[in-house]
Amino acid sequence: MSDIENGLCYLCGKEGADSRDHVPPKAVLPKDYRSEGEDLITVPAHQRCNRDWKDDDEYFQTQIALAAFTAGDAGKALHSKVMRGLDREEATGLREHIDSGITGTTVLSPDGTVDHNYIQVKPDWQRLLDVIARTGRGIYYHETKNIIPLNVSEKPVVAEPDKIIPIFKSNTDHIRSFAGSSFKYISVMGEEEPHRCGYLFNFFDRLFFSVVFHDEEGSWRAV
Known part of the structure; x- marks a missing residue:
């Protein structure tokens, strides 16, 4: 039986998930640029685990919006929304x-x-990378219906555009895209390294990240 059927929380791995979490945070995907009926990625989570990320998600959205200002109409829409939100008391x-x-x-x-x-x-990069690592765990859960154990090491990093853009351009058949290409990702998994998996993330063609999960002890298999 899959983790979803068991009601396991993708964040803590324990039973009793009573909500669903969007990965990446839904707020970074402009609503007006989502296709009608577009299914965003959601995974089971405890409400309490989800709440722990509320402030980081808001911070992540704000930093993505600042970078996306020059990224066409979708980026400008997100930027405008976030700027209005920052005016709130x-x-x-x-x-x-x-x-x-x-x-x-x-x-x-x-x-x-x-x-x-x-x-x-200058953003707080660690806060952004924590959200990226969580997004990677959520997408892995979505794709495999299994949890990455908490003891598996994670390495999220900010990716250099000149290195990652060519990968997206040459792997169009493997790209998953959301909200008018506001967010795109590529999964990196292979049988030759069964204890490792990773993801490449592209937000508005402005901010790029990668995250790798690796079990050095070899007790967990990614594929």
Whole structure:
């Protein structure tokens, strides 16, 4: 019997899942750009486990939106939604946290005069990577109907665009895409490495991540 039939929570692996969690967080997929009847990925979870991620999910959405501003209409729609949300009084803490990571840089012309100014937003990468690792666990659950044991190591990283974009371009038959290509992913699994699996994630063609799960002891088989 599959984990879903057993009602196991994909986050903690225990029985009694009483809700479903979206992976990646639904909030990063603009509603107006989802196809009618499009099935987003959801997996069983305890409500209490799900609630533990609420703040990180909101932070993740905000950072994706900041990066997606120049990513066509879907990216602009997400950016506009998030900016409106940050004006809420209850978003004060999140807004202040984001503001603390903003730095200004002045670019000088050859003659020493100011050419232009720009700002940079430095995110809390660990919070983003924690959501990426969880997304990988959720998608694995969705695809295999099994849980990645908590003792299996996970390595989420920010991927370099010049390395990951060609992979997406050359593996179009293996891409799963959601909300008008706002989110795309590729599964990386192989019989030659049965104790390892991974995923490549593409958000709005602006932010790219990868995550690898590996059981060094060899007691868990990914495929």
